[in-house]
Amino acid sequence: MFNRSHYVKSITDLIDRPEPLPELLFLGRSNVGKSSFINALTNRKNLARTSQNPGKTLALNYYLIDDAFYLVDAPGYGYAKRSKTQRDAFIIMIEKYLLKATDLKAVCLLIDFKVGPTEMDLLTYRFLKELSHLVIVIATKKDRIPKTRQKKQENLISAQLDETDAFFPVSNVTNEGIDDLRGMLAEIMGMR
Numbered sequence: 001m002f003n004r005s006h007y008v009k010s011i012t013d014l015i016d017r018p019e020p021l022p023e024l025l026f027l028g029r030s031n032v033g034k035s036s037f038i039n040a041l042t043n044r045k046n047l048a049r050t051s052q053n054p055g056k057t058l059a060l061n062y063y064l065i066d067d068a069f070y071l072v073d074a075p076g077y078g079y080a081k082r083s084k085t086q087r088d089a090f091i092i093m094i095e096k097y098l099l100k101a102t103d104l105k106a107v108c109l110l111i112d113f114k115v116g117p118t119e120m121d122l123l124t125y126r127f128l129k130e131l132s133h134l135v136i137v138i139a140t141k142k143d144r145i146p147k148t149r150q151k152k153q154e155n156l157i158s159a160q161l162d163e164t165d166a167f168f169p170v171s172n173v174t175n176e177g178i179d180d181l182r183g184m185l186a187e188i189m190g191m192r
């Protein structure tokens with residue numbers, strides 16, 4: 001699982017979607033580590049582009065995994081330097097995508113472990129759940145909190161999510177937590 005990965009295409013209009021296969025979407029605010037997480041999962045340094053120009057491209061990037069399913073890397077929300085027109089266009093595209101996402105198996109919602117869920121993160125979380133999508137909350141940058149404070153931080157984050165939802169702290173730098181998620185996500189994508 002996650003043995004072969006390649007970039008398929010970037011789309012700004014849903015009409016340009018690649019041939020249908022199961023999809024796993026990555027959402028989260030700009031700079032939270034979506035692209036880095038995709039690189040960690042696929043064991044590739046530069047499969048997904050990590051921010052040189054954060055928030056610049058408002059496209060959905062499709063990566064094909066093991067010829068079986070797509071990882072879909074979305075631009076981050078909450079990027080201050082975007083124009084209102086750009087922000088609106090992005091929100092409209094994501095909403096359209098989510099409302100007609102017949103091949104979407106789950107959404108990985110990435111939050112920052114150190115910051116915890118922001119207001120926008122929680123709004124997105126609620127919105128996804130209202131649409132009955134399976135949401136997997138992943139907290140990135142765990143390495144930025146000293147080990148002695150990690151448990152307390154985990155509890156603070158859990159308290160803001162629904163009781164039934166597990167969330168998964170990871171580090172895309174040390175790869176902590178990545179192997180476990182690879183297994184879990186493969187299962188969700190019907191690969192095990």
Ligand SMILES: Nc1nc2c(ncn2[C@@H]2O[C@H](COP(=O)(O)OP(=O)(O)OP(=O)(O)O)[C@@H](O)[C@H]2O)c(=O)[nH]1
Pocket residue numbers: 028029030031032033034035036037049050051052053054055056074075076077140141142143144170171172173
């Ligand atoms: N310390 C630490 N830094 C990380 C981690 N994950 C990502 N980063 C850093 O955070 C920055 C943003 O990472 P990206 O993967 O580009 O974030 P993104 O969510 O794809 O950003 P956008 O595409 O702009 O929405 C980069 O400098 C990464 O190296 C992590 O787990 N730990």
Ligand SMILES: [Mg+2]
Pocket residue numbers: 034035036049050051073074075076
């Ligand atoms: Mg990115």
